[in-house]
Amino acid sequence: MSFIIKTLIFESVFQANPIVMIQFIPLLTIQTFAAVISFIAGALVTLVVFFLIFTSSKEEDKTSAKHKVYKMRGRYFFGLVLSIVIVLLLTLRLLPYEKFQGTPEETVTVVAMQWMWKMGPGLSDKKPAEFGGAGEITLPANKMIRFVVTSSDVNHSFGIYNSKGVLVTQTQAMPQYNNILEHVFDEKGEYHILCLEYCGLPHGLMVGKININ
Amino acid sequence: MIEISATEIKKQKKLVLTWSITFLTVFPLLIILGLLMRLNQGEKISLGMDNFYVLMTLHGLGMAGILYSIAFAALWYLIGTRYAKLNTGTGYFVFFMVLAGVAGLVIATLIGKFGAGWYLLYPLPFKGTFWPTWATGLSIISLIILGIAWLIGIIHLVYALAKEFGGFSNLLGWQYIRKKEVDRELPPIVLITTVSLVPGVIAFIAGAVFLVMFLLQHFEPTLAFDPLLLKNLIFFFGHTLVNITLYCCIGWVYALLPEFTGRPWKVDKVVVYSWNATFFFILFAYFHHLYMDFVQPLPFQYAGQIASYLSAIPATAITMFGVIAQLYHSKVKWGVIPLSFLLGTAGWAIGGFSAVVDSTIAANKVLHNTLWVPAHFHTYMLGGVVLFILGFLFYLSHSKEEQEKDKMAKFGLWLFVIAVHSFIATFYRGGLRSIPRRYSDYGGIRIEYTHSTGALLAQIASVFIGLLLVGLIIMYVSIIVKLSKRKIPSAGA
Numbered sequence: 001m002s003f004i005i006k007t008l009i010f011e012s013v014f015q016a017n018p019i020v021m022i023q024f025i026p027l028l029t030i031q032t033f034a035a036v037i038s039f040i041a042g043a044l045v046t047l048v049v050f051f052l053i054f055t056s057s058k059e060e061d062k063t064s065a066k067h068k069v070y071k072m073r074g075r076y077f078f079g080l081v082l083s084i085v086i087v088l089l090l091t092l093r094l095l096p097y098e099k100f101q102g103t104p105e106e107t108v109t110v111v112a113m114q115w116m117w118k119m120g121p122g123l124s125d126k127k128p129a130e131f132g133g134a135g136e137i138t139l140p141a142n143k144m145i146r147f148v149v150t151s152s153d154v155n156h157s158f159g160i161y162n163s164k165g166v167l168v169t170q171t172q173a174m175p176q177y178n179n180i181l182e183h184v185f186d187e188k189g190e191y192h193i194l195c196l197e198y199c200g201l202p203h204g205l206m207v208g209k210i211n212i213n
Numbered sequence: 214m215i216e217i218s219a220t221e222i223k224k225q226k227k228l229v230l231t232w233s234i235t236f237l238t239v240f241p242l243l244i245i246l247g248l249l250m251r252l253n254q255g256e257k258i259s260l261g262m263d264n265f266y267v268l269m270t271l272h273g274l275g276m277a278g279i280l281y282s283i284a285f286a287a288l289w290y291l292i293g294t295r296y297a298k299l300n301t302g303t304g305y306f307v308f309f310m311v312l313a314g315v316a317g318l319v320i321a322t323l324i325g326k327f328g329a330g331w332y333l334l335y336p337l338p339f340k341g342t343f344w345p346t347w348a349t350g351l352s353i354i355s356l357i358i359l360g361i362a363w364l365i366g367i368i369h370l371v372y373a374l375a376k377e378f379g380g381f382s383n384l385l386g387w388q389y390i391r392k393k394e395v396d397r398e399l400p401p402i403v404l405i406t407t408v409s410l411v412p413g414v415i416a417f418i419a420g421a422v423f424l425v426m427f428l429l430q431h432f433e434p435t436l437a438f439d440p441l442l443l444k445n446l447i448f449f450f451g452h453t454l455v456n457i458t459l460y461c462c463i464g465w466v467y468a469l470l471p472e473f474t475g476r477p478w479k480v481d482k483v484v485v486y487s488w489n490a491t492f493f494f495i496l497f498a499y500f501h502h503l504y505m506d507f508v509q510p511l512p513f514q515y516a517g518q519i520a521s522y523l524s525a526i527p528a529t530a531i532t533m534f535g536v537i538a539q540l541y542h543s544k545v546k547w548g549v550i551p552l553s554f555l556l557g558t559a560g561w562a563i564g565g566f567s568a569v570v571d572s573t574i575a576a577n578k579v580l581h582n583t584l585w586v587p588a589h590f591h592t593y594m595l596g597g598v599v600l601f602i603l604g605f606l607f608y609l610s611h612s613k614e615e616q617e618k619d620k621m622a623k624f625g626l627w628l629f630v631i632a633v634h635s636f637i638a639t640f641y642r643g644g645l646r647s648i649p650r651r652y653s654d655y656g657g658i659r660i661e662y663t664h665s666t667g668a669l670l671a672q673i674a675s676v677f678i679g680l681l682l683v684g685l686i687i688m689y690v691s692i693i694v695k696l697s698k699r700k701i702p703s704a705g706a
């Protein structure tokens with residue numbers, strides 16, 4: 001039990017404390033960023049809840065309370081609209097789709113099937129079911145790789161994890177369609193593939209590997 | 214304006230009690246399924262992969278179904294006892310059809326081992342299954358029965374309201390925009406009911422379309438539909454159903470909270486604009502489920518993120534600020550009912566925020582189908598919808614004074630809420646650590662860190678699930694004791 005609590009506390013501090021985080025800026029992943037802003041939002045909501053509970057009064061204070069809340073709301077509204085516009089402008093450029101990526105240097109065909117990954121170099125002209133790739137492939141570092149991903153049966157998702165267990169990118173593997181995923185591997189070593197769309201009984205066993213050198 | 218007689222109110226009360234007792238029975242059983250799943254992922258028990266997915270499917274379908282049903286039933290009750298004449302016969306017909314659909318799903322899952330997950334992504338229910346085909350057929354038919362039942366209920370309710378308030382556009386509050394002075398005030402609950410349930414009709418029709426396609430596929434296995442089209446239909450249906458469940462609850466928060474704060478909460482132009490906008494956001498936000506389908510047309514991807522972001526404006530600036538305006542420096546006494554509503558709103562806010570994070574395409578790339586997804590929807594379903602429902606049940610069982618004095622219920626509520634958020638924290642942490650969702654266990658993952666973190670978090674979660682069950686039982690005792698006392702005097706009245 002104490003081990004559990006220690007882990008929990010350590011993880012929360014590490015994950016959510018902005019001061020600790022600054023030392024890890026090079027490690028600032030999207031996940032960490034999501035953690036920090038969600039934590040702040042959660043803390044704010046909690047504060048508002050306790051504020052409301054502790055400031056309710058015995059006497060009815062109708063007019064000034066209403067006035068204050070509406071003034072706040074006006075400011076909040078403009079702040080919110082402004083931040084939405086800014087965040088949309090910033091994030092809608094960072095899309096994982098082909099159009100928003102660079103020119104690919106190598107192509108890899110990926111076929112998902114219940115319950116394995118088949119990968120092979122180049123663009124395959126075979127039907128997905130007849131494609132004969134392997135569950136492991138070796139690729140170069142720091143090159144834009146273009147994965148052409150499809151499935152020969154149900155939906156799967158091609159999730160790429162680095163050796164530390166961080167999900168770095170993914171795309172769905174869907175029958176009848178090719179999803180194009182482009183990615184640059186910046187670390188040498190092992191990457192792992194997990195299936196991220198429930199595809200039947202051994203969904204959790206549907207793994208593959210990418211070696212980067 | 215219509216007068217609703219005391220006998221009519223009594224009939225409606227009986228109907229809503231029937232729904233409530235069903236909810237109170239089914240809900241903890243479905244939680245136990247969740248506990249079993251977490252224990253299995255924590256490697257404390259061994260269900261077998263097949264049973265895990267069977268329980269996951271039943272849990273997801275059951276929770277989504279029972280919460281929508283009780284939310285709908287609560288709206289029906291409040292409207293049927295205040296604003297419009299609703300036929301209790303139709304009400305019971307819907308109830309028994311829902312029961313039949315649920316019975317079908319229970320048989321298909323627990324006996325037939327149907328385990329395609331709650332949204333039955335095409336073509337999974339038909340390919341490489343570990344269950345017999347009859348279980349697929351029975352599931353499809355049961356879902357069709359459920360869909361028809363809900364559709365009948367919605368249409369009856371909206372039709373009765375339109376008749377009472379002089380036309381459909383009045384239900385959407387357009388008279389506030391057209392005229393300076395309205396002839397008759399529109400109660401907010403009526404506006405919100407309309408905005409929630411009409412997208413529901415559209416969603417159920419989409420649901421009917423894909424279920425009929427499924428049925429065709431079931432009887433003619435050589436058929437092959439477009440998987441992208443079906444994905445769109447399925448997520449439109451699933452997302453909308455879950456989304457409107459929450460909005461239904463907001464309907465009664467608007468109606469009931471003023472009874473405790475003594476401040477009116479009325480429809481005005483701003484409220485009308487805001488809920489009419491919500492109508493569209495409900496319909497378009499579902500695109501955020503398909504970001505990782507890179508072949509989906511780009512404008513839809515943009516629409517998903519923009520609609521998801523914009524839905525935060527009416528939700529927070531109008532409704533949540535409305536709650537704040539109700540409560541700030543008011544003379545509310547913190548009984549268990551206003552407390553459930555406030556804490557539920559907080560859960561909605563937190564879950565909504567993490568949903569917005571996930572509906573950012575750039576972030577979705579690394580959060581999609583990790584535990585972040587169950588994290589966010591459990592926050593606003595379990596930390597939001599369920600608290601609103603409990604608040605409503607307290608409203609049925611407790612008088613205003615009783616709910617203020619009921620210390621036990623308040624203790625149960627706090628315990629429940631704290632345990633719920635702690636349980637969900639394990640999902641969030643899992644999502645941030647890239648632990649995939651819908652894994653029966655993490656033993657197959659070759660990254661040791663991911664495996665051990667996933668299992669550890671599941672173990673921690675199990676402890677909090679135990680605690681939240683204790684909190685729930687305490688509230689149950691309070692509700693059931695009060696309900697059974699209430700029955701006796703009202704029988705003579």
Ligand code: HEM
Pocket residue numbers: 244246247248250251269270272273274276277280329330331332587591594595599649650651652678681
């Ligand atoms: C204490 C209460 C609850 C517990 C312990 C619980 C637990 C769980 C667990 C462990 C999962 C599987 C997560 C995974 O993908 O690995 C899950 C999935 C799910 N839960 Fe819950 N849950 C609870 C309440 C709810 C509520 C209130 C809803 C309301 C809608 C809900 C709806 C769902 C759905 C739709 C899924 C997804 C099923 C699927 O992926 O097919 N749960 N829950």
Ligand SMILES: [Cu+2]
Pocket residue numbers: 112115155156157195196197198199203206
């Ligand atoms: Cu798979």
